Amino acid sequence: MNKIRKGDEVIILTGRDKKRRGIVSAVVGKDHLLVDGINVVKKHMKANPMNNNPGGITSKSMPIHISNVALFNKVTGKGERVLIKELDGVRTRIFRSDGSSVDNKS
Template structure:
């Protein structure tokens, strides 16, 4: 089970974007996530008349390793770790480690 999923509010723990918050828009692979507004880079693109794109410098969001982000707990206003708990009906859910309450996604 992935501890950080698409749509989660996360906070960046390390790097040049430390302390910034954003929403996970994509899981690239098992270890990397794309968070909108985080890890922005300038990319130089060539024009492609076949696709109708113009060239220039664009801002692009790059993936960030999931160990460098933590889920944001709105109740405490801080970053929190994620654990797993099995409910009485056998369903496995994610919970905040600090309080033990279920993460609503």
């Protein structure tokens, strides 16, 4: 079970996007994430008429390492660490600071 999943709200801990928040759009491999609006780079694309691609300069979101993000806790307003506990035979993610469940957020 991964501590950070697709659809989670995270806060960036390091880099040029530090202290910005975003939603995880995809998990890339075992230790990288794609976060909407975070780590956006300019990519020079060559035109390809076979794929109907006009080319030019486009913006692209690049993966960020999982160690550079923390799960955002709406109650405390901070990024926090997560632990995984088994409650009633079901593995759930729990914030370390206050013990509230991550999965039962609404």
